[in-house]
Each structure stands twice: as C-alpha cells, then as structure tokens.
Amino acid sequence: MSDTRSDEGRAPNDLLLAVARGGDRAAFSALFRHFAPRLKAYLTRLGAEGALADELVQEVMLTVWRRAGDFDPAQASAATWIFTIARNRRIDGLRREARPEIDPSDPALVPGAPEAADRAIETSQDTARLHAAIAGLPGEQSELLRLAYYEDQPHSAIAERTGLPLGTVKSRLRLALGRLRRTLVDE
Template sequence: MSNALSSSSRPGQGEDDQDLIKRLAYDSDRAAFQCLFLRFGPRVKALMIKSGADADVAEDLVQDVMITVWRKAELYEPARGSVAAWIFTIARNRRIDRLRRQSPHAYEDIDDLDLESPDADGEETVQARQRKTLVFEAMAELPPDQQRVIEMSFIEDMPQADIAQKLGVPLGTVKSRMRLAYGKLRERLEDVT
C-alpha cells in the first residue's frame, strides 16, 4: 500500500479520484469509498496533527471528514476543482470548527454556492483537472521562503500574524510573500486558460 500511496502524490491522479467520487455518488460503492479512505484518511490525519490536534482528535476528524466525503459525494462538482482540493476544504472547515472552535459557516456558505451551480461543460471539467497540475507546478517553482509561508498557513493553520512572529519577519513581509506566490500561480494559470 505504501507504494500506491506514494505514487498517488503525483499530479495527474485526479482522474482516478473523480472516478471514485462518481462511483460513490451514483452507486454508493463501498469499495470506492475504501480507496478514497485509504488514500486521503492518513493524509487528513497528518494535516490535523500538523494543525495542532493530538492523535485521537486527528483520528476523530478523519472520521468526520471522510463521512462528509461519503455523504456529499453527489454534490461534488468537477468544474469546481480537484477531489484533493475538495477534500482539503472539507478538512479545513472541520479544523476551524473543532480545533479552532470557531464557526465554519463563512466557508460552508460559499462552498455550497458553487456546488449549486452545475454549469460545467466537458471543457470546463478538463480545465479544472488541469488546474491542479498547473498549481502544483507553480508551487514547485516558488522560492523556499514563499513555500514555507504557504505551508504554514494551509497546513499548520497559522494566521499571518503568527507566521510573522514565528519567522521573525514583519507582517508585511508575510503578506508580500503570499501575494508573490499568488501572482506566480495566476501567471501560470493565465498562460494556459
């Protein structure tokens, strides 16, 4: 299994994920759910631990996140983005709720907005799939200081002010690193679309 897992971190696996989600949505296929569970569960657990959860809480959150994946599979809209990004958002919202004890409504309201508009044609779906790979490439090219800031905010759940404090740089520097990273990403996506 470790082989399957490490090879799955390559970009381009998104098609398989989308097939799995489809099988979940249309056939309530438990084998497909198991594949997704084994692929994403351990990663969601790692994410929660890096966000400050202990192992037991992280394990509970994996349950919540994966059950949500099962229940919401039919709402997943490929035009919105990759399955990995979708699962990240579910994990992010659970993290806000459980680890930070704040309301995730501000996120859920917006997440649902796009789920409600299935205006995707085939072309859009392909673009969305390609988007993940392009973002991957753009991220790989970022200087380490920008990568670090992104990782601290997406994975370690740190507000900008905390990142600044931990890195010993002014808040403005954190913001500008984020803006630069964002700019790089946009550049890459605009080249293609």
C-alpha cells in the first residue's frame, strides 16, 4: 500500500480533516495506525531512545487530536504537519534535558541566614579601615594592589601592563601588603 493512503484507503489529509470537522474517532484511529510507526522511526533517527520515542509519539498524536482544527491542507500535507509537530516535540524535549527543572528545596537555592546586625556593622567598619589603609599607601603600591587583588591580574600581566620588571612588581606588592598589615594591626 502507498505511503499516501491509510489502512482504510483514505488519504491522510482526508482523515485529518474528518478528525478536525467532527472528532471522527475511526479516522483518528486510522491516522494513528498509519503514522505511529513512522513517527517512532523518525524520532528514533532524531536520537530518541525507544521508551522516549514511544512517549513522544503519544504526545504528538494527542496534539494531532486536540489541534486537528488548526490543520490547513493549503499550507501543508497531513504528513508534513504531523512530522513538524513531532520534530518540535523532540526539540522541546532536548531543551528540557538541557535545562532541568529547578528543585526549590536544593540547598544551593535556599538563601542563607541573614547576617547579624552587629556582624554587618563590624564588616562595614573593617571594609572602611581597609580602604583607608589602601588610600594611605603610595599611589604605585595601591595601584599594584588594585590590579592584583581587585582585578585578579597575575603578576606577569601586571608587569607587562605597568612596564615594571616582574621582580619589582612582586617586591612592591609584598611591601604594600606588609604596610597594610602593620597599619591594620596598629589600629
């Protein structure tokens, strides 16, 4: 029997139009028998495993039943319309696999306890002291600290950027950190 005819000898377009017009269950059954094995083979070629391919065939045919009224034979054949639905369902499935459902009870998504007020004030004061100590360093040392610790630049990149030898960059950073340590401990 030809691929353009169903088991009852009616064209798939006619069967789909019968489903669209009156919810013809016999026409849908013939469509299902005609397209289900073809859809499964197609979805398998697209990479869907056996059980997933079966599930997708069920979803596609359910969509065909529900949306048969959207079928327009002037736009595409029944086969094209149905296989497009199958292709789109497979793509949707791949997207879901790439972005799994979010588990709201995942510990990574549960916000931490709010910081205690006294600890927040202490952190703020420590930050202000650190900024004041950095501002008290000679300009070149504070710039090297900014590049190394705020911009996370490796020492070699800092040397290249500033035109200083690598050993000079390292010794000036060590000197700057020593001054910061002394300044912060003395306070």
